[in-house]
Amino acid sequence: MKKIIFVAGVSVIGGFSLLPFLWFVTTSWKTATEISAIPPVLWPSFHWEHYHAALVQHGLLHYIANSAIVAGATTVVSIVIASLAAYALARFKLGWGRYYLLLLLALSMFPQIAIAGPVWRLLSALGWLNTYHGVVAAYISLSLPFATWVLTIFFKELPYDIEEAALIDGCSRWQALRFVVFPVAAPGVFTAAILVFIHAWNEFFFALIILTYPAVQTLPVGIALFPGEYTMPWGEIAAASTIATLPLVALTLFFQRRIVQGLSAGAVKG
Amino acid sequence: MKSSSDPVWRFLAPSFLFVVLFSLYPIIESFRLSFYRMILTLPWLGQKFVGWENYQDLFSDPVALQSLLTSMAFVAVTTPMEVLLGLGMALVLNESFRGRGWLRAIVLVPWAIPTVVASQMWRFIFNDRYGLFNFVLFGDATDRYWAPLAEPGLALLSIMVADIWKTSSFAALIILAGLQGIPRELYEAASIDGAGAWQKFRHITLPLVKPALLLALLFRTIDALKVFDLVFVMTQGGPADATNVLQFYGYKKSFAEGMIGYGSTIAVAVFLLSLILSLIYIRLLGARLLAQERPT
DSSP: OHHHHHHHHHHHHHHHHHHHHHHHHHHTTSOHHHHTOSSOOSSOOOOOHHHHIIIIISOHHHHHHHHHHHHHHHHHHHHHHHHHHHHHHHHSOOTTHHHHHHHHHHHHHSOTHHHHHHHHHHHHHHTOTTSHHHHHHHHHHHHHHHHHHHHHHHHHHSOSHHHHHHHHTTOOHHHIIIIIIHHHTHHHHHHHHHHHHHHHHHOOHHHHHHOOSTTTOOHHHHHHTOOOSSSOOHHHHHHHHHHHHHHHHHHHHHHHHHHHHHHHIIIIIO | OOGGGSOTHHHHHHHHHHHIIIIIHHHHHHHHHTTEEOBTTOGGGOOEEOTTHHHHHHHTOHHHHHHHHHHHHHHHHHHHHHHHHHHHHHHHHTSOOTTHHHHHHHHHHHHHSOHHHHHHHHHHHTOTTTOHHHHHHHTTOGGGOOOGGGSHHHHHHHHHHHHHHHHHHHHHHHHHHHHHTSOHHHHHHHHHTTOOHHHHIIIIIHHHHHHHHHHHHHHHHHHHTTOOHHHHHHTTTOSTTTTOOHHHHHHIIIIISOBHHHHHHHHHHHHHHHHHHHHHHIIIIIHHHHHSOOOO
16 A cells, blocks of 8 residues: 555656656657647657758757857856865865855845846946857856855865875965866766756846847747747747757756755755 | 965955956946936936936836735745645655656756746647647637636746746755755654654654755745746736736846836845845854854
């Protein structure tokens, strides 16, 4: 009896999490008639037209490239900046270090709208609207709080003796970070990088206001503003959505243990 | 190259630079702009200082009030639901069974999906002519089908459903981390004393997982106040401003209408609201951090 309830619980949770999205994915393989059929068609006819239309007519590859550049650059630069800061916060005896961490925590909670106008004006004054570096600069500041927190926690947990030995042997702090701490902390750094990447890949609000030219827009903007005047091209939207989500589902399946660890480190240990 | 010769500021300078330029300065600038009247995209028209006028407008703006209430309703409904569902998921995931790794990965799927994709997906499910939602409710009787996203009473509920689906798994992960911190021996001891499953849950699990529940609730509250993507894609704030949450209203005024002065006033109001919540949060959890001893 207890087992039946448990199996039912597992099925409900699995179904709740997966079925709505699977339904949308199967829509991408249906013909227009199948999409609007009542009763709904459960098994699609594996019609690949929508993928062709999304990739060729709507230039989805272009959006994918933009997203990859923006999310990739954001991840690399944020992790470097956050690692430097986290190292200092974890290892130097700074009286105000913890207040800086609290400031970052507070910043991460503020709604984007609170800074959106001035950020837009700043980027506009710099001539950085509709550029990769403009949106990456905004994203770095969004991801620094989380990355710094997680990395500070990881760095604090590392044993100090190897590093101390390196420092005594004449390494500078910089060399110790680069050659001793960074390699040992690689799993933690990688976890933070995955989470920053997923966040940057999915971010929509700042992408929407900073990137108004289709040539530089990222996937979420492309999918949100998918053109369709009279009838929604659901098959194509579903195809584009499936493609946009594929890298994330792959990352999640491969690295679920790390993701869970990273999220709970950021949340609970803080 | 002695260790003491490396100044700490070199490690922190890049972080400071970004925080100051893209977080602190913009917040201060939002405050300043809230006292001006200007058009975002026409900066050459100049900015006119109008004092508290934008704030007077805000307090007499019925749409702003409705927007505040909508955001509050959104937070009040979604966050408890998400924590409750998250607790259920976490309790199942905390058991050891075959395929647990798979279930944990599946639970992460809604969290990993771009919110914009989840929004389009739910918009499709809530479609008025062939959405799965209508089929489940009414079957073949297409004449009875609803248009949930076009009805003021249902549109907000639809967005809530989408948000609960998208973010319950995040709550589940935080709660799961809390559950994993409960020592097994407590349950074993309770079993020896003859406690049933419910008694164990009520007297061991619940009190010990409370901090994690609180944390999940606060995280979700702060995030729910920022809801934007779902509204932008599913309803554009409509119908009749029924889903016009604060963040969307601020966006609409500042960027769609270009009224950056008034938009900034809304931004300041949202900011102060979040600040109050953040301070509560930091008081509850940051105290532990401040008390913590530094390593080495």
